[in-house]
Amino acid sequence: MTADDAFRAEVADNIASLGRDRDLQALSRIWTREVAPHKWSYNFRWLGRPAIQYPNDAWALQELIHAIRPDLIIETGIAHGGSLVFSASMLALLDYSEASERGETLDPRAPKRKVLGIDIDIRAHNRDAIESHPMAPRIDMIEGSSIDPAIVDEVKARAAGSERVLVCLDSNHTHDHVLGELEAYAPLVSPGSYIIVYDTIIDDLPEALIGNRPWGAGSNPKTAVHAFLQTHPDFVIDEEIDHKLQISVAPQGFLRRVA
Template sequence: MDPHEAFREEVEQNIDGLVADDDLQALSRTWVREVSPHKYAYNFTWLGRPAIQFPNDAWALQELVWQIRPDLIIETGIAHGGSLICSASLLALLDMCDASERGETLDPRKPKRKVLGIDIDIRAHNREAIEAHPMYPRIEMIEGSSIAEDTIGKVRAVAAGYERILVCLDSNHTHDHVLAELEAYAPLVSRDSYCIVYDTLIEDMPARLSSDRPWGPGNSPKSAVHAFLKANTEFEIDRRIDRKLQITVAPDGFLKRVR
């Protein structure tokens, strides 16, 4: 067997072991529960901007970006901009690799791939920092509710110019809001690409951890995911991703478009 293929097969066996280990799965959920009051996700930056993500999830995004090679990444929820910067840098690497393979010179002022971020409130200090970042030429931002018809229309107009699209949902985490986002933006996802729904872990955490929020168990991104899938057969949950990660904010949140 080819050594590369042998290694890939070993990795798949490793993941099978993780999936079958119920005790380890439970331990991982316990770790996430115990670390949540410490705002663990707030402690990391990407190229200088706070990302408010688990490092494992950023690594999973990198794997998907390399696999899918999207032309456009759509993200709801901007906050400090670290996630936008992360996605933009991954797309920059794709453009660099493509240019190298073709023997072309890459012009960073004319990026071929782009990240589109949507947020109901892009605070002035965050906008200023994002616009000053070297990755900003790859970023476009829309201020407005992600589920408002006007915003959805603007996003669809941008998406019409791209072929391979990946979507990340990470704004308001209530069931109704996330379900509306899924209905608006999942159709833009290209076949074999993903719609990643973050913070589905809210459903599996004690209600006390979200007692000061409008969302919680039973009213969460995960409940929205399962409601969406009941009426939509074009997507399936890729559970091997979150089972492989173990530590993730997105259990059942990696939705692959299969049709």
């Protein structure tokens, strides 16, 4: 066994141990509940743009992008654009590392890999900031509901020809909307890749933290995930990611396509 193999085995044991530690998992849920009123996820930026994500989840996404090497990342929900910029920068690293290995020079104005963001309301100041960002050539945006059949058809047309696709869902968090997104975009996910459903943590939060919103107990991304999996055996929850992260807005939300 090489030193690298030994380290990988050690990490696997660490993650398995985390998966068995019910007390720690409960503590992680308590921490998430207590930090939620402070809007902790609002405090982080990626390359200058607010990302509104937990750093743990961003790190997990980075690992998946490196392993999957997607040609296209589809994201529903844009907000300030930090997540789009994050994904675009990860794809840029892939393109440039592969070009370097081949001894090629890339034209930054014509990137190989891209990110496609969909949002029902792309506010003008956010659009301007994203379109003026250095990662802008790698980012396309569509304004409209992510479950509107016309929007879904446009996304499918843009995804045509992409060999490896990864999808991130982070828009309207009601059961029906997320389930509609899963049904619409899961077929685009390539085998071995993922569809990540964010804010499944809503199911674990007290109603007082939800506020006057149309989602909550009984109608949230996690209930949509469970309903989707009942009729889609080609997707499974990657529990290893949950065990590894402990603190995440997407528990049971990392869905891997196995067939």
